[in-house]
Amino acid sequence: MAAPVDLQQMMHTVVSRLTGPGGRFEIVEEEVRGNRMPVMRNRDRRIGDLVAASRQWGDRDYLVTADRRISFAEHADAVAALATALRDDYGVRKGDRVAVLAANSPEWVVTFWATQCLGAITVGLNSWWTPTEITYGVDLTAPRVIVADARRAELLARADVSGFELLTIEDDVPRIVAERSGSELPSADVDEDDPAVILFTSGTSGHPKGALHSHRNVLAVVDYHRYSDALVAAIHQRSYDDSVPGDNRYLLASPLFHIASLHNLAIPRLATGSAVVMTQGAFDVDKVFALIEQEKVTNWGAVPTMAARMLEHEDPDRYDLSSLTAFALASAPSSPALKQRLREKFPFAGQALVDSYGLTECSTAVAVATAPELEAFPGTLGSPIITVSLEIRDPFGERVPDGDEGEVCVRSPYVMLGYWEDPEATDASITSDGWLRTGDYGTIENGRLRLTGRRSDLILRGGENVYPTEIEQRLDEHPDVVESAVIGVDHEDLGQEVAAVVVLRPGSTAAEDDLRAFCAERLAYYKVPTVWRITQNLLPRNATGKIIRRSITV
Template identity: 70%
Template sequence: MTASADPRLYLDEVVSRLTGPGGRFEIVEEEVLGASMPVMKNRGKAVGDLLADSLRWGDRDYLVTADRRLSFTEHAAAAYSLAHALRERYGVEKGDRVAILGANTPEWVIAFWASQVLGAITVGLNGWWVPREIEYGLKHSRPKILVVDAKRAAALADVDTGGITVLTMEEDLPRLIAQFPDAVPPRVDIDEDDPSVILYTSGTSGRPKGALHSHRNLLAVVDYHRFSDALLAAFTGRTAGDDVPSDLRYLLTSPLFHIASLHNLVVPRLATGSAVIMHQGSFDVDKVLGLIERERVTNWGAVPTMASRLLEHDDLGKYDLSSLTAFALASAPSSIAFKDRLREKVPFARNALVDSYGLTECSTAIAVANSQDLEAFPGTLGRPIITVSLEIRDPFGEWLPDGVEGEVCVRSPFVMLGYWEDEEATAAAITPDRWLRTGDYGVIENGRLRLTGRRSDLILRGGENVYPTEIEQTLDEHPAVRECAVIGVPHPDLGQEVAAVVVVAEGAHVTEEELREFAAERLSYFKVPTRWRITSDLLPRNATGKTLRREVGI
């Protein structure tokens, strides 16, 4: 095929070739859990099969930390040995839960793959939870095995584990792996709609719910990443194919109990032969940049709070970051002004910045905006990714045309099975024909999604709907504002009034009156905050970087 001189036309040609009849990623219409939707025709059925397939990558790096290096061969041997121990010593079978509670380590990943090849359901517990929350997660998921690191093992002294077998990453896992050095892959009959993983929602309001993901969900994510790699290869001249390992090297800085790190990094990179460079411990800019330089990292997906630390760094130029060609923001929203500052001050963000929109319930991104999208359509989150159907709907579930604001609803093979043992919450979130109601509000403009706010964050002021996101992104444009959170507080006449907590940038000074005037020039009068708190203390955030609004005090 002769390449078109028009990049957009060439992209369309490549996509058609890859996804059309006979293509490597051929898309067909099939029934999924009673609803017809686009899926990839040539797909796997069990997540655990990826481990056996990974042996073809041999001695290439799979997991790399500051002081360890694990090849695909070494990793698979360890995972199979642990799987054998879990089955023979502890009776773990298909459908049993194996919970993992710990910081990012190679052992976390090994435990994940060991449970997957057994057909067990891996439960990723939030490593930031306090004992009370850990106890809730254990009672809710009822695992047969709990794998913990030493720090979390100490916290279990204040937790009623209910007799669950606890295995430590530092001592028990190496011992068990060493006892079965020649373990072979177990034989387990898996259906693609069997459950595979439980990950807990961030719980920004109320108790967290367990999003139950199927083998279909995770394998669809893998195929999406394979497709993206093939698309990139078509534009860069790289060789791409199922038997050709990828030389891309991915930095992991977010927790493994989140879809950004587990579903969209650790799992697909086992399938593509890419290296996962794992930063451990709390986020430290210099350590991370040093790891990028040493390991020649090519791709990094960061939460906005990490990216903001880059803006505060005195000398990014002392590191060789030339290998980094893709820099994505994920897991939490960021403003147009913030992205502008990144492009201005962070060299590798100028032409490599990507933004996306996704949620735990959807396993991966719903929409992605590349650097060209962000420049041409500030504030956009891009177009829906492959096999995702997206609609904006009114409160009655009716489709709304482009330009009209409503709830973002999606249907795809990425959408979770439901919430673990919570039929009521599942029915409220997923319609009978498998459309997920995200709870987010947005609008379609130029074929691209722009979010306007979350339903749960909505402020009702005197009958007017006020979405905090719009106000926060406006205040973020002020040079003295480092970050901010807008919340609704009770008002005797209006029901609620708009309040803002503003964190000032280091060395900056700003008054309430200055901020009020700044907002009044850019927002309708009823959106301008009437109550303010100006502080130097950073906002409380959860493990994925989202602001914990219920903990923000005015």
């Protein structure tokens, strides 16, 4: 028993040194928009300042694709050129919106940074949207300029929108960067609580809402990643210095209009001098594995859908994936059974696999579980990250004892300003003392968060609360099940009954009776689905990998 105690003591010593008085990441209590909370003392105040600072990384790789390589110096020059044109030719000023409607590309990233240097607000429009959805997003945010790729420009032309200038990724942005070469990098006078970014919530039910993030929110995420790098270095008895660029190479495979790729990858790696290796086009396991091998990728944060496709690959051993030392699952729930299959098939997942819980409204993870924690406490999502306060509350807003179920509530410098142009939704989600009501339900067990489901997904069966996540995770343990979704359907006597849509592997002979018996082994009778649809067609998911429950029928 001495080793765990020694490790725990070592971690306490390291954290105290990093975050205590005089530490690089010293934590102090300050007032944030009327409420006192822990923040880092030594922090940046303007997102755009990171661009000028990144010139110190020079010719090192910042953005890498299968056929392009852009250094930090080249990127800063491109940002200066585009920002100058947005200001002088298109009238973009502090507080104006500049929207991006495009698939992942280096130009997407350059547009983000150019907008930030002007103190404008970057709007990440969902590149999967239809013209009707695009109309909604554009009408809501009223951008002065939209930067779109050719495919989305066609969709934009079919949308019922106007009042903006359109720049294309393929032609206009490269032309502007060339014409304005040598421009001085603009800088805007902004406060750290000024708005900076609008990213849309998943919109799994009803219209998506625009989560408005401040400079403080985004820069707090940057410092969280710096702190995490310093913590890892200290644990491995390596030195950490902000002025020395990081050698890790990060795979960006999720859409940039999501916090996982923008706030937690592209932005912080400009600050740390690390390479961002970007996939383009639809997710293809072979192309991704080849890129990991080619670019010696060390870190990858994948959504569970990607992980499931990895598991289906017949011969991953033909790729050299040995460079991967960190592999995280995020953006959507994943079962312990999925994690175990990953460990069994991919050697890098054994000690590298971590899981987390976060949401767009919080800018980054709320809690993170390390590989040892996932093994020792399966199904939990770890402890709150640095400067995050987390409580489980009852319907009256009162904190419940550990072990009791309630709504997950969070307060931190990462929590958004609110929902753009939606004060009612903001007031319903953020309390007067700064606590975000996530709408997720869970418990705290030994300081670790365990989710039980979404409030909106709750099934009320004959007076009993049934959370789909618990049943879905049980179904995921069945060897013939690829994925599943559990929903409530109307019932005359019970109010609702439990229904399951189950996707089976090709060639499976599992039947409804088999699946029902499998669930009944570990679930109370009222949780066992009574309505079934068995299929081999994958479930509908949004761009962040979450199941679109409103599209599921039995």
